[in-house]
Amino acid sequence: MPRVGLIVNDGKDLAISTADLIESRLKAAGIEVARVSSSGGVVGFANPDQHLRSRGYAACVPASFDAEMALAVVLGGDGTVLSAARQTAPIGVPILTINTGHLGFLAEAYLKDLDQALAQVVAGEWTVEERSMLVVSVMRGEQRRWEVLCLNEMALHREPLTSMCHFEIAIGRHAPVDIAADGVILSSPTGSTAYALSAGGPVITPDCPVLQLTPIAAHSLASRALVFSDQEPVTVFPATPERLMMVVDGSAGCYVWPEDRVLVRRSEHPVRFVRLADHEFFQVLRNKLGWGLPHVAKPSSNHADAPL
Numbered sequence: 001m002p003r004v005g006l007i008v009n010d011g012k013d014l015a016i017s018t019a020d021l022i023e024s025r026l027k028a029a030g031i032e033v034a035r036v037s038s039s040g041g042v043v044g045f046a047n048p049d050q051h052l053r054s055r056g057y058a059a060c061v062p063a064s065f066d067a068e069m070a071l072a073v074v075l076g077g078d079g080t081v082l083s084a085a086r087q088t089a090p091i092g093v094p095i096l097t098i099n100t101g102h103l104g105f106l107a108e109a110y111l112k113d114l115d116q117a118l119a120q121v122v123a124g125e126w127t128v129e130e131r132s133m134l135v136v137s138v139m140r141g142e143q144r145r146w147e148v149l150c151l152n153e154m155a156l157h158r159e160p161l162t163s164m165c166h167f168e169i170a171i172g173r174h175a176p177v178d179i180a181a182d183g184v185i186l187s188s189p190t191g192s193t194a195y196a197l198s199a200g201g202p203v204i205t206p207d208c209p210v211l212q213l214t215p216i217a218a219h220s221l222a223s224r225a226l227v228f229s230d231q232e233p234v235t236v237f238p239a240t241p242e243r244l245m246m247v248v249d250g251s252a253g254c255y256v257w258p259e260d261r262v263l264v265r266r267s268e269h270p271v272r273f274v275r276l277a278d279h280e281f282f283q284v285l286r287n288k289l290g291w292g293l294p295h296v297a298k299p300s301s302n303h304a305d306a307p308l
Contacts, residue, residue: 005065005072005093006035007084015075015100018111022073022118029122034064038076041083043148046254057149060086067091071274077101082249085133085151085271094128096121096274105193105288108276120276129279130270131190131206132230136248137263138256150248151271152191154264156236156256157183157216159245164219166239172232179223181215186234186264201225205281233265
């Protein structure tokens, strides 16, 4: 009997009721279902007054999941998808993302498409798109104090009040650079449309094998976003006497002390997205973010004859 996972944001009634429906339909089709909460992929924030114990990123994988599963259906918004990526990437299980949240930038299908999506899943009419993930580690000497998988970005900044910090950043074999800014963001191509975009970074298509470094409110006209090979690991040394706050994918993080360093590298485990149709990234940008929309209606558009 084929097995399918079901990852649910159990804090939302709509996601729960939809999960009940999907589970009953899959079981009726002779498919075994392993249902878990997306909270298992929420790492949370480490207590700064306690030693940061590293569980390793594989600890997010649910006990009922394994590499033999055909796929996992994810119900929730973009935050749920970020959590589900941590739960599935280490074992290579593809995820079908069905949006029950708001924007749904990472969603493959919506509730109106549910019947068609389930039919394609049962019939095996789907493909897989791989996207790179990052491994973010906090190191003190040779000790790994904290580590997590990351789909979008790692942001490092001062808290609770925003003010300028100094960072020394080493990218692979290249000479270290000094950046003075409110913070820095290291993102994957998928994350280029998240926090990095808001900070002025470029949009990167998901198939590019690169990472992106984006300063937050840089105190120099020379400090701009930098795109470089994802084969280059990045080490960030906080060159400031105060502790900093590191936030990963908006739902995980810890404090980084002056004696620590943050190591970011491409993970050997990509997240695998189920695609029910051709995934046209520019169309997603247009639909979700309004990218490339004309500022003035063209003469041939449907609005040309509309009354003024």
